[in-house]
Amino acid sequence: MPAIDYAGTTVETNDEGFLVDSSQWTPEVAEAIAQEVGLGELSDLHWKVITFCREDAAKQGTPPGLRRISKLSGVNMKELYQLFPKGPGKLAARVSGLPKPQGCI
């Protein structure tokens, strides 16, 4: 598993770039991942989603689905697609240092 240096913090990631241990995440790590995946500078709205995802995952044990994010974070589906293009669920999870949303196989 590759260890990556993000803004001076070394984190373990899996082959797809998701953090193996979400407790290694810091806001600086999020900013560095955002640069790497082409999101650029993170806006307040990005942070609203990231903060929600981290808090929710800590309670639920799994990263929130898109419906959950759009219903509970205060950022609607359209905005989510603008903030995290193509796959908001997967991208928001990666920037938030959470595992990828998965099926059972």
Next chain:
Amino acid sequence: MKNLVILGAGTAGTTVANLLRKKLPTDWALKIIDPEPEHLFQPDLIFVPFDMQQPEKTIRPRKGTIGRGVEWIQRQVKLVEPDNKKVILDDDESVPYDILVIATGSHIRPEETEGLMGDEWFKSIFDFYTLEGAVALRDALAKFDGGRIAINTVEMPIKCPVAPLEITFLAESFFTHKGMRDAVELTYVTPLDGAFTKPIASAALGHLLDDRDIKVEAEFNAAAVDTERKVLKSWDEREVPFDLLITIPTHMGASFIEDSGLGDELAFIPTDNHTLVADGHDNIFVLGDATNLPTSKAGSVAHFQAEIVVDNILHLIKGESPKALFDGHANCFIESGYGRAMLIDFNYEQEPLPGTYPLPTVGPFPLLKESKFNHWGKLMFRYVYWHALLPGRPIPVPNQMQMLGKKLIAEGSLA
């Protein structure tokens, strides 16, 4: 007299009732509430569209599935009032409880997606999670003379997360047998980032879709169906055209859960991963598809959980804290067409691994691999279900996942 009330007489609720009826102290009454007169064997719903099972064989009268000593109240639940320890029925009658078990499952909600239930519903758009949908799809597939078929999961979580793959593989096999595979374009449309999302399963099975010329449209979150143009549209404005759409609509818990304020945004009930106690309600247990647990919504899960819930109910009656702990164990056959199937066995911590099940080397069921044995196992399971699982007779499969027979693989070593 004290009351133990079970809501829902599907796989989970019926199994709990039949296990409990011999174990509850004599000063407890056991009641189960479900409005439906028949019990549906849901694993057969994937076979009905391909005429591999007759619709009438998938159902049995509910009366015969509920053992003696259990009172069946054939009504709809309107509300649960945890503070008053009461269940309110649709005729406003109330049923008091001391311990409540919620097992009301997961239900498709096609009305959640714009256009799904419009003019084309049951004309060119079908579900297969209801018997009516599966029968309507069977009739449409029999007449289908070629064109584009899209199989779409609207959003996760769904009941039986492998069913969309199974319906796709079975459709591919169905048209090949009819000698018209070349006339059919199959597209598997998923909100996840691929048909397989776990590294070991992807490496072992990822080729199956390519080999069978099934297209995959990944990370597609369905927003609406344009029924005039017959296209499925995503939130990021991608389009998948279809002549026939097999939809796996949004799944939600029972509507009384929303009305009682017990559920999350999809009306699934926040539940302790291990004890199966509802969050914030010590005398309410939740199992089967009705929970928000991070494991599959599947019959095997309901079965393993039933034993845990029964143990914990007996602890609670004795004034003890819940001691039995669920590990997220699931065990699923996956039909892959051509008379073969795969088998997966996993829990909260361990993703599906290759190997053999339940015994090392001799199996007889190979894990994460296609085999005729697995297909026979899936068919044989019908008898196990009606005659052993549902009546609460012992089945020689432990409720905790075992590592015996599984091959450990490091993620880095995957080809």
